[in-house]
Amino acid sequence: TQLLEQSPQFLSIQEGENLTVYCNSSSVFSSLQWYRQEPGEGPVLLVTVVTGGEVKKLKRLTFQFGDARKDSSLHITAAQPGDTGLYLCAGALVGGTSYGKLTFGQGTILTVHP
């Protein structure tokens, strides 16, 4: 059973469309991060959210952390071909001494067609 469930697993859209990727869990996280990974490269951190209900914007990307800190979403407005990649959510569980032990979702492969 995946601790962090991402959906959808695959997303193929046309340039200019909007999309949302979801990351859900039954566990509470002290923080949740979103990464983007391109083929042959490591994940690159996009944002970290730490407060329940928090919303962060990064240009055309909007990230939201659920009120109960169990879920998060990534919304992209007017997608561009350069947004193509693997999007990963990752969380640090509440409690213990889990400094930096991140649990990743299985990822969403986004393809934006020109």
Added chain:
Amino acid sequence: DAGVTQSPTHLIKTRGQQVTLRCSPKSGHDTVSWYQQALGQGPQFIFQYYEEEERQRGNFPDRFSGHQFPNYSSELNVNALLLGDSALYLCASSIRDTSNYGYTFGSGTRLTVV
């Protein structure tokens, strides 16, 4: 500012052999974590090193071992390689107290076991 450096980038090994992967963290970072990423999946936590000691470990057998050196660089060793060990191995560095807020990943080592 150099990010996380991993070597080698690609490696082909035979089943039963041993392999050592290397990582130099980002300047100023003191904590190194290793992740295994199978094709099309999210990274899985292997272990984390801080102050030259293994601090946390994921669900990996003791064939996987590591080391951190005084300059914070790290090695991942895998003994008795299995075909299922074929994956992208990612090194991530962070500052211990802010590890829950994001990593810097290297580009990874692609290990193929034949």
